[in-house]
Each structure stands twice: as structure tokens, then as C-alpha cells.
Amino acid sequence: MQSPDKPEITRRDLLIVGAASVAMTAAPSAVNAQAAADKLPSTAEAPAMSKVTLTVNGANRELELDTRTTLLDALREHLQLTGTKKGCDHGQCGACTVMVDGQRINSCLTLAVMHEGDEITTIEGLGTPGNLHPMQAAFVKHDGYQCGYCTPGQICSAVAVLNEIKAGIPSHVSADLTVAQQTTAAELRERMSGNICRCGAYSNILDAITEVAGGQT
Ligand code: FES
Numbered sequence: 001m002q003s004p005d006k007p008e009i010t011r012r013d014l015l016i017v018g019a020a021s022v023a024m025t026a027a028p029s030a031v032n033a034q035a036a037a038d039k040l041p042s043t044a045e046a047p048a049m050s051k052v053t054l055t056v057n058g059a060n061r062e063l064e065l066d067t068r069t070t071l072l073d074a075l076r077e078h079l080q081l082t083g084t085k086k087g088c089d090h091g092q093c094g095a096c097t098v099m100v101d102g103q104r105i106n107s108c109l110t111l112a113v114m115h116e117g118d119e120i121t122t123i124e125g126l127g128t129p130g131n132l133h134p135m136q137a138a139f140v141k142h143d144g145y146q147c148g149y150c151t152p153g154q155i156c157s158a159v160a161v162l163n164e165i166k167a168g169i170p171s172h173v174s175a176d177l178t179v180a181q182q183t184t185a186a187e188l189r190e191r192m193s194g195n196i197c198r199c200g201a202y203s204n205i206l207d208a209i210t211e212v213a214g215g216q217t
């Protein structure tokens with residue numbers, strides 16, 4: 001029973017008091033959230049641009065690029081060197097292989113602005129239709145392609161592989177092998193394993209590389 005000297009508090013009164021206190025504590029956090037949102041960069045903000053000079057197939061090329069541009073996109077979209085192909089864009093297929101200072105890399109995995117002054121060789125720089133690089137000629141001779149999409153990357157990779165062997169750079173399985181042993185089918189397959197061919201032209205690709213390796217070693 002309610003005591004006569006204490007005022008009666010109803011359930012409705014309690015709900016009103018509770019709602020008021022929630023509103024009072026929520027209001028400052030809403031203000032804080034808005035202030036934090038105001039400090040975030042706008043998604044419409046202009047991208048950071050940077051100048052970069054690349055040496056591509058022997059020629060200096062000056063570009064002004066969004067700093068997030070990959071070397072692959074710089075070559076294809078900004079320099080119109082579309083021989084280098086975009087397959088996965090995630091470093092898994094090797095279609096985008098080019099040589100940077102003589103070493104093969106996946107151009108989809110590196111930013112163009114990281115290559116200021118570097119010497120970049122693409123498939124267009126290896127040979128011309130009238131004067132093919134020996135590796136290009138060997139691919140033609142041995143039918144080392146079907147659709148051809150992986151072929152520029154395969155050829156750039158193959159040229160770099162033979163340079164690696166010549167320079168004594170071991171693959172992870174070849175540290176104790178002679179140069180002759182390093183040009184065996186198993187070793188070449190291992191070194192070329194980052195270049196995927198969905199048409200399955202592997203045996204012909206291997207024949208082409210083996211022929212050029214025979215002339216080189
Ligand atoms: Fe670069 Fe596939 S496109 S590895």
C-alpha cells in the first residue's frame with residue numbers, strides 16, 4: 001500500500017524520466033559523431049597526383065599520374081602500350097610481366113611512381129615484326145601460343161629467366177645445379193611457373209625456351 005506521506009510514482013512517470021535522460025546523453029555523442037565526420041576527407045576530394053619519368057623501351061616518358069596508378073595501367077592506359085596484358089590484376093597469372101632494370105616483375109603489383117628513372121622493357125621493346133627477338137621467333141616457330149593473351153608475359157618472363165640463369169641467380173630449387181642443368185625442362189618449368197596459360201600451350205612454350213637456351217648457354 002502507498003504511504004500517505006510519499007508521493008505516488010507511476011510506471012508512466014518512470015518511462016518519461018528514462019526517455020529524457022537517454023535524450024540528454026545521446027545528444028552530445030551525436031554532435032561528436034558529426035564533428036568527427038566533418039574531419040574525414042571527402043570522397044570527392046581530388047586524387048594525389050605526381051610526376052614520374054619512366055624509361056620505357058629506351059625512351060623517356062614523362063607522366064603525371066594518380067599516385068595509386070599501377071605500372072600496368074600506366075603502360076596500357078597512359079602510354080598505350082597494350083602488348084602487356086591484364087589478366088587477374090592480382091599477381092596470380094603473370095600476363096602483365098615486364099622487365100624492370102632487367103628483372104621480371106608483375107606490373108599489376110607495383111605502382112608506377114615507384115619506378116622513377118627505371119628502365120622498363122615491355123614486349124613492344126623486345127623486337128619488331130620485321131626484327132623479332134630470338135625468343136619471339138622461337139615462340140612463333142614452336143607454336144608457343146593459342147589465343148595469345150598470356151604470350152607477351154610468357155616471352156618477357158622467358159627472356160628474363162635465361163638472363164637469371166646466365167647471371168647465376170638460382171631458383172629456389174636450383175642452388176646447386178650447373179647452368180646446363182638449369183635449362184632442363186623441370187628447371188625451366190619451375191622458373192616459368194608464375195606465368196599461367198589457360199590454353200595449355202606449356203609444352204610448346206617449353207620447346208621455344210629450350211631452343212633459345214641451347215643457343216645461349
Ligand atoms: Fe598481373 Fe595477373 S595481371 S599477375
Ligand code: FES
Binds near residue numbers: 144145151200
Ligand atoms: Fe591462350 Fe596462353 S595462349 S592463355
